[in-house]
Amino acid sequence: MTSFHRFFAAAALGLGLCGNAAATPATADYTDIWWNPTENGWGINIVQQGSTLFATIFLYGNDNTNRWFIASNLATLPANAGQTKFGGVLYQTNGTFFATVPYNPAQFGLVEVGTMTVTFDTSNTGTLVYTVGQTTVTKNITRTTISTNDITGIFFGGMLSKTSNCVNNANNNLELNLLGTVTGTTTGNTSNYRVDYTLNNGAAASCNFAGTYSQLGRMGAMSGQWSCTTTGTILNSGTYQITQIDIQKAGMNGNVVAVDAACTYTGTIGGIRYQ
Numbered sequence: 001m002t003s004f005h006r007f008f009a010a011a012a013l014g015l016g017l018c019g020n021a022a023a024t025p026a027t028a029d030y031t032d033i034w035w036n037p038t039e040n041g042w043g044i045n046i047v048q049q050g051s052t053l054f055a056t057i058f059l060y061g062n063d064n065t066n067r068w069f070i071a072s073n074l075a076t077l078p079a080n081a082g083q084t085k086f087g088g089v090l091y092q093t094n095g096t097f098f099a100t101v102p103y104n105p106a107q108f109g110l111v112e113v114g115t116m117t118v119t120f121d122t123s124n125t126g127t128l129v130y131t132v133g134q135t136t137v138t139k140n141i142t143r144t145t146i147s148t149n150d151i152t153g154i155f156f157g158g159m160l161s162k163t164s165n166c167v168n169n170a171n172n173n174l175e176l177n178l179l180g181t182v183t184g185t186t187t188g189n190t191s192n193y194r195v196d197y198t199l200n201n202g203a204a205a206s207c208n209f210a211g212t213y214s215q216l217g218r219m220g221a222m223s224g225q226w227s228c229t230t231t232g233t234i235l236n237s238g239t240y241q242i243t244q245i246d247i248q249k250a251g252m253n254g255n256v257v258a259v260d261a262a263c264t265y266t267g268t269i270g271g272i273r274y275q
Contacts, residue, residue, distance in 0.1 A: 028084065028123035028244060032217040033144040043144065044128060046118070051076045053086045055116060057130065067092075069132070071116040079119060087117035090130055123244050124216050143217025149247040151184040151191055151213060151220070157271020158182060159195050159207065159256065166263040178207060182271045184252070186213070191222055193242070193269065205230035209240055209256075209269075220245035226258055236260045242269060249273065 030053065035043040042059040053074035061067045071090050079085035095108040114131035118141075121127070128139045158179040166172045180197035191213035196206045211224020222245065227237035238260030245254035253270030 028120065029219075029246065030084075030118075030120060030123075030126075032219070033146070034126070034128075034141040034217075035144045036139050036141055039139075044141065053118065055118070057116075069113065069130075070110075071130075074116065074118065077117065083119055083121050085117060085119045087115065090114045090116045090132065124219065143219065145215050145217055148213075148215040149218075149220055149245075150186075151193070151245070151247060151252070152186060153184050153252070154274045155182040155184070155251055155271030156274055157251070157253075157269075158197060159267060159269045161256065161258070161265040161267030163263040163265055165259075168262070171263055176265055176267075178205075181274070182252075182269060193222070195269065199230065203230050205235075209242065209258075211240070213245075218246065219243075220247065220254070222254075236262065 029048055030046050031048045033043055033045055042057075044055055044057040047054045053071070055071040055074055056068060057070075058066065058068045069090050069092050071088050074086040074088040077085040077087045089112055091110040092113045093108065093110045096104045113133060116128070116130040119127045119129075125140070125142050128137075128141050130137055158177070159182075160177045161175070163171055163174045163176065178195050178197045180195060183192075183194045183196070185192045185194075189212065190210055192211075193209045194206055195209075196204065199205055205228065207226060207228040209222065209224070209226045211222045213220055213222045222242045223240065225237065226240045228235045238258060240256060240258040242254040242256045246252065251270060251272045253268060256265070256267055256269045258265045
């Protein structure tokens with residue numbers, strides 16, 4: 001039996017997770033500030049709840065003074081393969097002067113001025129199309145980075161994945177669910193996530209993901225080399241990518257694709273923050 005087969009059998013059976021529902025990457029969360037990096041001064045704030053987006057776009061009129069519009073109900077629309085599309089009505093609002101006390105809710109009003117669609121071709125890039133009156137505007141947009149998140153911490157969770165592209169077809173569509181703790185560290189320019197767990201024979205095991213972390217908007221990404229070991233023995237190793245790394249006070253999660261000589265493992269990594 002190869003080291004991969006020993007590792008897979010020990011990990012899956014040791015955790016008692018064979019036959020669980022398939023683990024798949026989470027749907028992208030598009031909540032962020034978006035812009036076109038070559039056109040500073042305007043942008044669009046997107047907040048996602050379920051399958052609906054609320055968008056606020058800030059820009060300028062033909063007199064070069066500021067304007068803003070809202071699309072409060074951008075719903076999912078049919079899209080081409082590999083894309084996610086939202087669309088709905090665009091409004092202009094008016095209301096009580098900001099310094100008025102007390103605020104008068106009865107003065108709030110909104111007027112339909114056009115439509116808006118946002119088509120995302122990746123989790124970090126998309127195309128914005130909106131109309132105001134008879135004018136249609138098309139812009140490429142990407143997430144706006146304000147600061148870099150700190151990946152360090154200890155999280156109760158692990159890595160849930162499913163196999164594909166295996167050399168041995170019998171190993172396709174199997175689950176590899178490693179539950180325990182996830183530890184994030186940074187040393188110099190190298191970032192690291194380590195998943196620690198226990199095999200059914202009581203032996204400690206860990207999978208280590210080392211590489212370079214990058215920030216794009218509120219989401220992060222890592223790529224590099226990974227390896228899994230137990231009692232000092234390297235069981236398997238390869239390359240990986242972790243995308244949509246969302247780090248919050250309560251925890252972290254990301255989508256992982258890891259590849260070794262035997263299979264591709266696609267799933268999620270993350271957990272609830274312990275410290």
